[in-house]
């Protein structure tokens with residue numbers, strides 16, 4: 450056993466009957482296989498920041514917890530990357546390696562040093578979490594997912610959790626707004642997007658309450674929240690989890706929470722007549738999507754299938770929606786990420802605005818940066834100025850019947866609106882009968898012919914229905 454500047458601990462360890470040379474240097478714990486002729490073979494390295502826990506003895510937690518306390522062994526648990534690698538959407542699982550030491554002293558030294566390194570190199574790890582479980586979300590497996598997959602990992606990582614199983618809608622939001630949250634490092638929702646939204650409203654609301662900022666004032670600069678929100682996907686769509694973690698997998702999310710990964714999120718607030726309606730992080734829907742969601746709530750008993758069913762029903766109703774679209778066109782001069790972080794999707798705005806990023810931002814920082822960013826008031830001023838110059842109110846009334854293919858028409862209208870900056874009169878209404886007949890008739894045509902005629906229809910920016918039939922007959 451030796452200690453030098455960069456290497457804290459080094460010794461021979463055994464995994465099964467193979468001998469390894471293991472060393473713990475500041476950021477990494479590595480072990481290299483040594484063959485019988487003392488030659489080095491494959492090395493495995495685990496970043497200390499991704500170590501979940503170190504336990505005395507031979508310990509298993511999956512499929513069941515099993516502990517065999519032996520004097521010479523210790524077990525290391527860490528984040529294991531799947532075959533898909535390191536990027537967004539790669540699943541993570543719990544890696545486990547059991548080491549045997551030459552003596553009890555050596556074992557104790559390894560355990561102490563690994564635990565000390567963990568504390569030093571992972572300052573953002575949570576210690577105490579407030580967990581809300583929606584027992585009715587998705588396939589109603591919230592409680593089971595938490596107790597079988599999440600709780601054992603929290604316990605292994607030494608995280609204590611206070612669990613609240615909700616009994617009604619908005620209970621989690623009210624809890625966060627009213628109860629004492631001292632000592633909690635984060636709040637966790639075990640549920641879907643609705644449950645996440647409750648926590649989001651609670652956390653933002655509480656932060657503004659404490660700062661004396663009115664949420665209902667659309668011009669108020671909201672204070673960023675200190676409390677982190679973790680999502681364990683157990684809902685029907687889990688869209689927010691998917692967009693932030695890249696995969697809907699309770700174990701992957703739990704491991705990210707344990708090692709203190711975080712992802713800043715932009716939040717949008719919707720106000721109506723000086724009252725806050727909602728905060729949103731993924732989408733704000735009006736018209737068709739709003740109706741689909743409202744309709745789907747009435748069929749919650751169907752589970753996730755309710756979205757498909759409601760989507761069909763609302764689509765068939767073929768309603769029209771009046772709307773006013775206002776927008777700020779992006780141009781290369783004012784386009785820039787308005788916070789000090791680069792987005793993860795590699796979009797054009799972020800990639801072309803390199804020099805406009807804040808100088809202290811380190812683009813090589815971890816995938817999940819812990820930076821909480823605030824808008825730059827300087828860039829904000831640009832946008833408001835642009836808004837005054839470029840804002841064009843676009844009325845979008847209904848009333849004229851032209852086509853049954855309402856969505857294509859909507860897309861076309863939007864593309865014209867966003868590129869041409871004109872005011873359009875468009876209609877999304879049409880008798881249901883025309884729609885059904887056109888759909889039924891479509892089945893009589895071979896698929897290729899159907900595609901060709903559709904392409905022509907789209908190219909011609911949705912001609913009236915008469916024209917449409919003519920094209921299909923050709």
Ligand SMILES: Nc1ncnc2c1ncn2[C@@H]1O[C@H](COP(=O)(O)OP(=O)(O)OP(=O)(O)O)[C@@H](O)[C@H]1O
Nearest residue numbers: 586587615616617640641642643644684685686687
């Ligand atoms: N105990 C409860 N009883 C009834 N409703 C609840 C309860 N707990 C939470 N809710 C509400 O249920 C709504 C839906 O829950 P959740 O988002 O977890 O599941 P989901 O709708 O199936 O998933 P997704 O939103 O991803 O489609 C939430 O808006 C939440 O306010």
